[in-house]
Amino acid sequence: MTLHAPLDAPQAIDQSLLIYNVQPGGWVEGPRIKGKLQTPAGDWLRVMPSGVFRLDVRGTIQTDDGELIYVSYGGAIQCSKEQADRLNAGGQLKADDCYFITAPTFQTKSDKYTWLNAVQAVGKMVSVKFGDGSHVRYNIFAVK
Template sequence: MEHFEAPGLSFLFNIELTIDQPYHLGVTPIGNRQIIRVNDGYFRGEKLNGTVVPGGDDCTTLLDDGTIMQDVKILLKTYDGEYILMTYQGIRTGSKDVLKRLDNHLVVDVNEYYFVTQPKFETSSKKYDWLNKRIFVSRGKRTPDKYNYSIYTVGD
């Protein structure tokens, strides 16, 4: 069977999220859960720039090996006044040593762990309607009080 060339990636923007301390729910029927409030942030790119509206949440599931499964919802506001809902699911994992350093709020080189998400955007904006019709991926970095992501459009 014929296979197709892998789609390329085009840089969309970098985003930085300032976060609060996690609220630990403990082990629920879903798993070991915590909620991390997104306080604010900003995003910068060639086509899209703005701020993160305070109040989004990162609902994480902590696996026994230290892996974190993310489910995030945040609201973006572009500098030209448009609102965009950004949701993403992601995975952050690595060796036990690396995950322990991250959990202890130490700075860890981004190449030492796997941190990938799949953002989705939803907007009523005519100008940014193209965001509703694309697939995106990102690579993340965890610092003591922030999440940083570089977001890419797939195949564009």
């Protein structure tokens, strides 16, 4: 599936922790699922001493047929200084611009989507942008 999350400006707790709230309007769409991201949802982004970013994301998908699915994932981001500067200046990065990988898991009581409870997925950033039109978009795949 593809997951698209519009983002608020980050809350900068200190130099090592940024918190991004997901704005309304987020969505997911794939062959077996379609829905909207619900609030609250957010990303606790840690800046490691090496410059690598570590993700801690949590949110809820409400499917078009009314079912709720909790999604959480960690991940790693590593960009060059030039790519980070471009992103921080309001530019957009695409999939091949930097290493940006996630590992989503899902939880639901829905009979229709119970198969997701056993899925370990991987996600790859498709696009990310800060500033005006801030968002992150991933393609997410079940690992088999």
